[in-house]
Amino acid sequence: MTGDVDPERYTATMREAFSNKENLAKLFGLIAPYFDPTDPPLVYILTQSNRIGHFMLEPQVLKTLYGPRYSRIVVITQPMRLPGTNTAVRDCFGDQFAWIETDDQVLTSLGFVDGGLADFGQLHLLFSSPRTLFRDFWRHVVAGTRPTLLSLPDAVRDRGHEQLRGIGIDPEAPFAFFHVRTDRYKAGKEKHLHRTTSIEHYQSSIRRLLDSGYQVVRIGEAGLEPPDWNWDGYASLPDALPGLAPDDRAVDLAVLADAAFGTAQNSGPIWVAAAFGVSTLRTNTPYEHLNLPYNRDLTLFKHCVDRTTGNRLGYREILDRRIPAIIRDREFDVAGIDMVANDPDEIDAATQDFLDLLKGGPAGLAAEDAARFLALGQDYERSISADPAIKAEMLDFYGYAHPFGTIARVTPQAQPGFLD
Numbered sequence: 001m002t003g004d005v006d007p008e009r010y011t012a013t014m015r016e017a018f019s020n021k022e023n024l025a026k027l028f029g030l031i032a033p034y035f036d037p038t039d040p041p042l043v044y045i046l047t048q049s050n051r052i053g054h055f056m057l058e059p060q061v062l063k064t065l066y067g068p069r070y071s072r073i074v075v076i077t078q079p080m081r082l083p084g085t086n087t088a089v090r091d092c093f094g095d096q097f098a099w100i101e102t103d104d105q106v107l108t109s110l111g112f113v114d115g116g117l118a119d120f121g122q123l124h125l126l127f128s129s130p131r132t133l134f135r136d137f138w139r140h141v142v143a144g145t146r147p148t149l150l151s152l153p154d155a156v157r158d159r160g161h162e163q164l165r166g167i168g169i170d171p172e173a174p175f176a177f178f179h180v181r182t183d184r185y186k187a188g189k190e191k192h193l194h195r196t197t198s199i200e201h202y203q204s205s206i207r208r209l210l211d212s213g214y215q216v217v218r219i220g221e222a223g224l225e226p227p228d229w230n231w232d233g234y235a236s237l238p239d240a241l242p243g244l245a246p247d248d249r250a251v252d253l254a255v256l257a258d259a260a261f262g263t264a265q266n267s268g269p270i271w272v273a274a275a276f277g278v279s280t281l282r283t284n285t286p287y288e289h290l291n292l293p294y295n296r297d298l299t300l301f302k303h304c305v306d307r308t309t310g311n312r313l314g315y316r317e318i319l320d321r322r323i324p325a326i327i328r329d330r331e332f333d334v335a336g337i338d339m340v341a342n343d344p345d346e347i348d349a350a351t352q353d354f355l356d357l358l359k360g361g362p363a364g365l366a367a368e369d370a371a372r373f374l375a376l377g378q379d380y381e382r383s384i385s386a387d388p389a390i391k392a393e394m395l396d397f398y399g400y401a402h403p404f405g406t407i408a409r410v411t412p413q414a415q416p417g418f419l420d
Contacts, residue, residue, distance in 0.1 A: 035122035041072035047111035053268020160254025167240035175215035179264035287324035293405030364406035377401035
């Protein structure tokens with residue numbers, strides 16, 4: 001939910017809708033073929049199957065946390081024909097999962113309602129918003145649960161590789177995926193601008209990857225490349241294969257599953273790659289609570305700038321002002337904070353740092369700085385865990401309070417005093 005929606009009012013409205021006999025009859029009518037009193041299935045409502053990060057991560061969470069307990073997991077979602085949907089995602093979850101499509105917006109909107117696991121005898125219905133599902137998942141992961149990694153089915157891989165060859169990329173040779181989100185992404189929608197940047201900032205980074213022997217395949221928005229980005233071994237997938245239908249997007253999954261690694265912002269594709277065990281260099285990353293780089297990822301954060309003073313904030317002040325809890329653009333305006341993109345030199349330095357990490361060499365923050373970064377994050381998580389407003393937003397978890405992933409070595413170099 002974004003914009004000016006009141007979460008409590010929304011939840012109350014949806015609970016009322018669920019208690020309506022007509023809506024109950026519709027819901028149970030959809031699920032009826034899977035009723036089993038001796039082996040009840042788990043039923044989950046996934047509202048945003050046209051967003052690939054949600055379409056992959058939410059079922060991955062279900063498979064990890066509930067897969068061992070249920071022989072059948074039934075996912076109710078919106079029609080797969082909607083733009084942005086990749087129907088091949090379903091194939092990655094095998095026969096344990098069943099998928100039910102409905103265009104009933106009341107039923108699909110119930111996927112934003114939190115209510116826990118309800119036992120209806122012949123089925124168990126999990127009421128959980130994505131945010132709550134992710135928070136609970138990360139809590140399990142930091143406690144020792146390993147996310148279940150997925151495999152790309154051979155048929156999907158073969159079709160995806162065929163599509164890659166058609167645009168001049170050799171899927172048998174090493175390649176990296178590249179994703180950048182610009183201010184054209186969901187233009188006019190609240191929440192996203194603080195997560196955007198310009199593709200021009202990545203030119204030296206991409207050249208470094210190409211010079212290091214990797215092909216690079218960009219996914220995401222079409223029409224971003226400057227005219228001089230006509231390098232051998234580089235392809236913009238949305239421009240080379242425009243307008244792919246939901247049933248013909250195997251190439252997206254092949255890119256994310258078979259890449260040697262990725263370079264991207266904190267957006268849906270990194271979670272798809274992570275589900276396949278692929279590491280990512282995360283640049284222009286905003287500080288966020290529900291972000292846990294559980295693979296061998298390296299993170300370079302955006303800069304937080306106080307609009308009044310023009311000063312970049314150090315990490316302690318970022319946490320003291322609770323900037324990681326800000327998830328909407330208008331809240332950054334209220335806080336008087338600008339999120340400033342990494343410059344090309346920072347991204348290039350982080351790229352070399354990441355390549356060193358993948359080779360097993362020294363990478364990331366020095367040991368003392370890494371310990372300081374972690375300690376500040378742990379103090380912050382203890383603080384937010386006692387904050388009723390934070391808890392009400394299901395944000396009482398902070399991924400960077402836990403020893404996962406690596407922070408880019410250039411971080412304190414680009415901003416001296418950042419960890420003071």
